[in-house]
Every structure is written in structure tokens, then in C-alpha cells.
Amino acid sequence: MAATGPCFSVAGFCPALVRSCLTPSSSSSGKMKSNPVPNLTRRFAVSTEQVQIKTEATTTSFPDNERLKMERLENETQEKKIPLLWELAEAEKKHRKSMKDYFEESKDLIRSDGGPPRWFSPLECGSRLDKSPLLLYLPGIDGVGLGLIKQHYSLGKIFDIWCLHIPVKDRTSFTELVKLVERTVRSENCRSPNRLTYLVGESLGACLAIAVAARNPDIDLVLILANPGTSFKKSQLEPLMPLLALLPDQLQLGLPHILSLMTGDPLKMMMDNVTKGVPLQLTVEELSQDVAAMSSYLSVMGDILPRETLLWKLHLLKSASAFANSRLHAVKAQTLILSSGKDQLLPSQEEGQRLQHLLPNCENRLFSDCGHFLLLEDEVDLATIIMGTNFYRRGAYHDYVSDYVPPSPYEFKKIYESVRLIRLATSPVMLSTFEDGKIVRGLAGVPSEGPVLYVGYHMLLGFELAPMVSQFFFERNILLRGIAHPSMFRRLKEGRLPPMSQYDIFRIMGAVPVSGTLFYKLLSSKAHVLLYPGGVREACHRKGEAYKLFWPEHSEFVRMAARFGAKIVPFGVVGEDDFFEVFFDYDDQMKVPFLRDYIIDIAKESKSVRTEENGEVGNQDMHLPGVLPKFPGRFYYYFGKPIETQGRKELKDREKAHELYLEVKSEVEKCLSFLKEKRESDPYRYLLSRLSYQAMHGITSEVPTFEL
DSSP states (O other): OOBOOOOOOOOSSOTTTOEEEEOOOTTOOSOOOOOOOSSOOSSOOOOTTTOOOOOOOOOSSOOHHHHHHHHHHHHHHHHHTOOHHHHHHHHHHHHSOOHHHHHHHHHHHHHTOOSSOEEEEEGGGOOOOTTOOEEEEEOOTTOSSOTTTTTHHHHTTTOEEEEEEOOTTOOOOHHHHHHHHHHHHHHHHHHOTTOOEEEEEETHHHHHHHHHHHHOTTSOEEEEEESOGGGGGGSSSTTHHHHHHHSOTTOOTTHHHHHHTTSOOHHHHHHHHHHTTOOHHHHHHHHHHHHHHHHHTHHHHHHHSOHHHHHHHHHHHHHHHHHHHTTGGGOOSEEEEEEETTOSSSOHHHHHHHHHHHSTTEEEEEETTOOSOGGGOTTOOHHHHHHHTTOOOSSSSOOTTTTOOOOOHHHHHHHHHHTHHHHHHHOOEEEEEOTTSOEEESSTTSOSSSOEEEEEOOOGGGTTHHHHHHHHHHHHOOOEEEEEOGGGTSOOSTTSSSOGGGGHHHHHTTOEESOHHHHHHHHHTTOEEEEOTTHHHHHTOOTTOTTOOOOOSSOSSHHHHHHTTOEEEEEEEEOGGGTEEEEEOHHHHTTSHHHHHHHHHHHHHSOOSOTTOOGGGGOOOOOOOEEEEOSOOOOEEEEOOOBOOTTOGGGGSHHHHHHHHHHHHHHHHHHHHHHHHHGGGOTTOSHHHHHHHHHHHOTTSOOOOOOO
């Protein structure tokens, strides 16, 4: 019943009341009502101790103006032959702010920058889900509080965001900053005991988050720490402090270097864009504009971190690091570490690994090509990271159904592009069947309204998942909520299985661990559910077992589907034998002592599946078969005629339900036989013929297949 994935982000007043707000910038969508507040800067308003601005929470449904916008886009895209989803993605991208916005809004914030540290809430974050958690952003050494500016649009849909601003000339000690954040956390928890609080901190802010969590173990907190400053002692920053103290104010030591670190590897960014199909000339032009813009804002960075302030912040970071490290043992909060592989200020990659071993409830994600200012990177989307790690929750525990938020068009486009090479290599052919039995190419035949249960064959190592799940969302705007093996959701001992990050994309797209309760919840919410009765036994099959079903003897899903009137869509997938050949399977590995012990240890550590089954079906041991690559062929998917269960009261009877179960299994076998026979007549079954066709008709052209 389980699916597997491929193994291949001053004291003096009550801080809870002191919140400031940013007025909408030119890139914000919608019109905001003006507020009669005198003497405001362009984007920074006085605290709510003086003025309170209320925003209405919204649900995930589109308001009228957004619906009209979608209809207009749909009409336009039909004329332009551009997918509506990509138009929506581009429209969403325009709402997202840039590095230029960071510097422009920073200038406004520090223009008249007196007073104590204070909270502000960006106005573009005013529309969000009901019962959204509180997110407190704790800045790094810049102290501006705009480190999430590129994330405001996406995070603002699912969080109530408050950002801490530490003025340039402020000299509040680290312990006082801890007390400031702590008072906010405690007062908000007192006001809304069931509301979860997230602490998102960068470098210095990460130390703040750790300190607050250690001092408040009784409060339900989630920590997200980007390049935490707990590694200060091991960094190149500490030796810089004596030198910086001796230099005159005119010399802004290190600012050009710090500015250059605000993005990761420019060459890697350029090559990624070329891989995604962005013209090289356009990529180079955009990169040149970014570099020129960054250089022009050197003076702004000098205003944010003048010599005295930079020296103070380094001393502050030093004390913060020592304070946080001495209290790591007291941190019980759920923690997510985000580490940059090219952080030239702090040894963040090694620190992420260290903290993951020290903190009891911790996950670590590495971003190999990112620099120190991780959350300002173009390729980093914190909302997507939180969803992919299952760190988003609105209660005491994560609910895989009610807490799930589907990816936005912009987020999905990045996912779709990330599997572009897989689609190019496999050139998937997808066939579907209408209720009248007509077979068509594409997914037009699959039901639009849920609940729908897709039941089929699990290809070797689950290689069919990425093209199938992405195509369903792209072509039909349908999310396939896969029922997956528990090991995709629980971190095992290091080195046991591929890192958890390899499964993030499936969690983003809605996969849930195998569970009767979750299966019930998904069908009751009218979801489109993807189920593999063969589970790991099919996905990790032995030599000579390609396209053989390993289903339980007894019905597992029919009566549950009938309870909610779900349509059952049997399907088959072929093509694995044109890509790989198993040469070292489970039976071979169990004959090697150290491999046998390894497989047994994984089985003991991971949650068992199908313990009640005997024989081969009950053998769901996780392992990695040894495979030999072949010259690439093609993937073929066939979704059979939907089977109705609505109104079929006879399915309450176990025998009748079992008859339908056998019928579904038979239909899946027919789908496999149909595809194996038809692919023999496909002139474009192999890669060279497809590349030749695409060379003549364009790389994005749809390659023909056999006649239906």
C-alpha cells in the first residue's frame, strides 16, 4: 500500500503591542486604503502603539478580482498558446520583491533610524490562511529586518509575519534582545495559547531564536535557523575584530566583500537558467544588471553597517554565539537548519551537521551553491522548504491533510523545471480513457471531480512518479496525493537511506505516509489519491519480475473507496526495462553478510508495513537493487476506464468488495499488456529517434507515438 520515491527555508515598552507596518511598494498587488498617519517615510510607519492597522484574513479561495484576472489570463493564453499555469506563475513572480527592493526599503528604514528595536509587519503579508501561525523574523548582523523581503509574498499567505528591526545606532545587548523577543513570544502565547509561533533567524537572529527556545521549553515553538551564528568561534570574523577597531571611519573594510556574498555562485546561477531553457544572452544581461545594481548600493550597505556598528555587531555576534552554545542542551523545540555550502563568513555547512546531531528534534537542509545571505537568494523559497520538510502546522501536531497547502503556480513551475531532464529522457506518453471507453492521448479522460483513487503498478524504484505527478498538475491542475512508505517521512540513522531532502519534492506535491486514517481523511476531503498496493515489493522487485504485481490477497481499498463514492482508476506504466536491468537484487544482497545486516537494521528502524501479510507480499524490506543502465527508451502510462463505486451498496459486503478488488487488479494487468504490445509499434521508442524529431520540430515539441 506504500509508494517509494526515486533514490537518486530596548526594553521600555510592551513589544507585543509595538508593531510597525510597511506601506505597499510599487510591486505590491491590489489597492490598500490610505491611513491618516502623519510624518511617515515611504514604507515605514509608526508603531501600532500609536496607530493600529487591521487586515482581514482570507482563505485559499480567490476573491472576485483575482477570479476575473484568471479568466482574463486564460483568454489571453489561449490566443498566445502559452499554458495558463505559466502565465499565472509569471504574474506571481512579478509580485515577488528583489534585491533592489531590499536596498531601497532599507534606505527608508534607516533614514530616520532612532529609537529602540521594534517589530514591523510588511503590508504585502496581510492576506493569509485562517488560524495562520505567527512568524517572528530575527535578522542577522544587518539588523534591518528585511532579510525575508523576497519571501514576503509566499510566506504572507500562510503566516502572520512580524519582523524585528534593530536601528543602526542601537546598542542593546544580546541578553536584552533575548528578553525583548521572549516578552513577545510569551505575550502572544498568553493571548492565543493554541497559536503556534515560528522563530526564523539568520546568523545573529538564529542565536536569538535558540536562546528564547532554551528559556521557554513549555511554549510550542518551531525554529528555522539560516546559517546560525553558533559557529562564530570557527569563522574568519573573530580575527577581523581587532583590525576593524584600528581603522578610521573613512575605510569601510569588508563592505564590498559582504555585498558580494549576498548571492551565491553567479556562474552556477547562469548555467541553471540555461539548463531551464532561458536564452544565454538574456541570462547574461540579467546577471550583469544584478551585479551593476549591487555595486550601486555599496553606499547603502555602508549606511546599514558603518564601522562602529559593524564592530558592535561582531561583538554582539560573539556574545550571542557563546550564549546560544551554552544552552543548546535545553532546546526542545522542533528545529530546521538551513545551511549554505558557499558561506564565506561562517562555516555553516559543518555547523548545520553539528547542530543536527546535538538538537533532539532537528532536520538539516544544505544549499550547496548559496552564500551567507541565504534567504535573499533567488532560488530559495522558504515557504516551499517549510512545506517540503513537513514543518508547517497550525496545531500541536502536523496534520498531513488539513495543514497541507498546495504549491502555487510559481512554486510548481520551479518543480516542473527541476525534472525537465527526466521528462526529456523518458518522453512520457500518457493515455487516458473516458467513461464511454474512448482512449485518448493526454489526461483528458481522468475524472476532474474527486474523490478519485488511482491504483496501479509501481515501477522499479518509483521512477514513474516525477513525470506522472508533475504532468497531472500541469495538464489538469490535479494534485495526486500519494500514499507513501513511512521512511520518506522519518529520518533514519545517517547513511541508512538517501537523505530526507531527496523526498522533499514528493511532500511538496502532497505525499502522505501510509495510514488508514490518512487514507480516510484524503477521500473524505475529495482528494485525488495515488495508491500502489504492491508497495516496496514491486518497486524493489527481483530479477525477471518486471511488470509482475505483488498485491495482497485481500481487499485493502475497495470498501473505503465505496464509502465515499470514489471513482477507481486502474493504470499501468511500462518502460523500466528500456532504461535499467536488475543484476544484484534482494536475494543476492541477503547472501552477503554485511548487506544482510544493513537491510535488517533498516527494517527494524523504519516503521513496518504489511506485517500481517505472509510470503513475498509481506516482504517490504527497504533496499537498493543493483541496476545496469540501458540506452534510454520511453515511459508509457495508460489510465483505464474509471470504475464507479457511488451508490453500490453491495460493496459493503466483503465478498462483493473482493470481487471488485480482483477486477481492478485484472484491469491493471490489462493496462500493462496493452502498453507492452503497443510500444512495439512506436517509431520514437528510443532516444535517438526522438532527438532527431525534436531537432527538426523544436526541443519542446511533443514527440508522436503509436496509433491508437
